[in-house]
Amino acid sequence: MSFWEYVSSRHDQLLTDTYQHASAVFQCMVIATLLGVLIGVVTYRSEWAGSLATTTTATILTIPSLALIGLLIPIVGLGVAPTVIALTLYGLLPVVRNAIVGLRGVDPALVDAAKGIGMSRTARLLRVELPLAWPPILTGIRVATQMLMGIAAIAAFASGPGLGNEIFRGIASLGSANALNQVLAGTLGIAVLALLFDAAYVLIGRLTISRGIRA
C-alpha cells in the first residue's frame, strides 16, 4: 500500500488525530500564555523574582518529555491530564522569559509619563506596558507553540490524544506493511500543523500589534 493509499483509506482516523493534536496544543498554549504572562507581570519588577521564574521554567524544559509524562502518570493517571500538564509546563519558558524581557524593555520615560498623567498601576500595565511588550510576548508564544507541536507527539505514550498515536503505532509494529506509512503520516501531519499555526500567528500579530510599533 502506498503512502497516499494509506492516507486516503485512514483519513477519518487521521483527521481526528490531527484535530485532537491541534486542539491539545492550542488549549495548552492558551493556559501557558495566561500563566506565563501572569508570572511575568508578577516577577518583572524584581531582579531576583524574575531570574527565579526564568530559571525554574528553564529547568522544567530540561526534563526529557518522555520522563516527565512518565512521572505524571502515577500522580494524575493516563490520558488527557498528563498531556495537558506536561505541555503547559513546557510552553511556559518562552512565554515567561519573553514577557519579562518585554516588560522590562519598556522605556522608563514612558512609564514615567504614564504615571505623570495620572494612570493607576493597573491602567499603566494594561494600557501601556503590556501592549508595548506584546510583540516579544507573541514571539515567545510562537516559539513555544512550535516546541509543543513536537512534544505533544510524546503524549501518546500516556494514551494522550493526537498524531503521536500514529507514530507510536507505527514504531510498535515495525516491519509490518503499514508501519512506515503510519510514522510518516503522523510526522507529516505535525509538520503541516506547525506551519498552519505559524501562519495563524502572523495573522494574529497583524491584528493585535498596533501599527505604531509594528516593525
Place this chain on the structure above:
Amino acid sequence: MPETSGNTAPSGASIRLENLTKVYPGSTVPAVENVDMEVQAGEIVVFVGPSGCGKSTTLKMINRLIEPSSGRIRIGDEDVTDIDPVGLRRKVGYAIQASGLFPHMTVAQNIALVPKMIGWPKAKIKNRVEEMLDLVGLDPAEFHGRYPRQLSGGQQQRVGVARALAADPPVLLMDEPFGAVDPITRDHLQDELIRLQHELHKTICFVTHDFDEAIKIGDRIAVLRERSHIAQFDTPEAILTNPADDFVSGFVGAGAALKRLNLTRVRDVGVVDFLTATIDDPLESIFDLLRSGAHNELLLLDRNRRPYKWLRRGDLSRAKGTLARAGAPVQHTVTRDATLRDALEAVLTDSSGRVAVTGRRGEYIGVVDMETLMNNVQEMLEEDRLEALEHQHQLDDQRARQTRQEQEGLGGPAASEGGPA
C-alpha cells in the same frame, strides 16, 4: 520693564511649596532641601540650574511622582501633600523630554487619555482632541490618526503638550520638554508655548538647564544651586541686570546685553506699516507705488497675504515685465511673539534691512527695521541701568539701616547714608 500682564483672569492655580525636602533612602545628603516657593496663578516659573541640582526632583514633587520626605505642597487652596496621587496627577498637566507619547496609540488616542480617565463623554473628548490639535498648530484632519513615529520631533512635542493640556488642568509641569529637539525647532516650540500661554494663562513650572530658554519663556526664574537651594528668584530682567551673587552671574554668563534682547518681543516695539502690493496687482500700479513711495522698495504679498518678495525699483525694469523673476524672495519672517533677538537676526541676514512681521497664519502685519530695533534696545538698556541703580540704592539704604540698628546704643559712628539725597 514689567511683564505684560494678561488682560483675562488667569485660569491657573497658585502653587506653594513649603519647606519641601527630599532625602533618598540610603543617602544622608538631601537631594532637595527646604525649598520654599510661591508660584502665582497664571505665571510661568522656570527652574534653572546645573545638572543634578535637584530642579527636576523639585518639579516631580509637585505632582508627587517623587514623594517629598517633608514639607507641604499646596495647589490653589488645597493641600495636596497627602491626597491620592493618581487623582492629583490628573489635575496637573505633565509634559516631559522627548514628548513621552505612547507609540502604540494614535495622536488622538494619546491626547484623549486623561479626559477618558476622568470620565468625559465621548463626544466631548472627540471635540476636545480636535481643539487641542488646533491649539498646538497641527491640522486635526491630518494628524488625528497618525502614530507618534510618523511625526517629527517637534510635532511629537506639540502633541505631548496637547496631551498635557487636554483635561484643562490649572497647572502644567514641563520637565525639559524641548531638550531633545534641534535648536530651530526648539525656538519655534518656545514661541508656541508663549503664544499658548497668552491664550490660556495656566500656571506653568518649567525645568531647563538652558538659561537662554529660561529668559525667553519665564515670567520669573528660579536659579537653583545644589540641593535645589534658591540662589535667586526674580524676573529675568532683574536677574540679568542685577544677579544676586557670583553663582547667578556665572550662570547668566557673558553677553547679558544681548540676552536682554530675548526679553522683549516684537509686539512690544513699534511694528510699522510698509509699502505692500499683492502678486495679483497689475504691474503698472506696482510701478506707480514704487515711484511715488517714500522707500525705493516694497513688499510683495502672495494671494494669502503672506510676504513673498522684496521688490526694488530697479528690479521691475530688469525683470522685463514679469513678476516671476523680479525681486528677492523673503527669507525670514517673525511673529509678534518673536524676541527682538530673532528680529535682529532676521534683519541682519535679510538683504532689505528690515523684517516682515506675520500673524498666526503667516499673513502680513507690518515690518520691523533696524532703526526701530536700535532705538528700542538703547532705551531698554538705559531703563535697566536706572532700575539697577535704584535697586542698588535701596539695598545700600537697607544695609545702612541695619548697621545703624546693630550699632544702636553702642554710640558708634553712624553709618553713612548711601541713599540718594
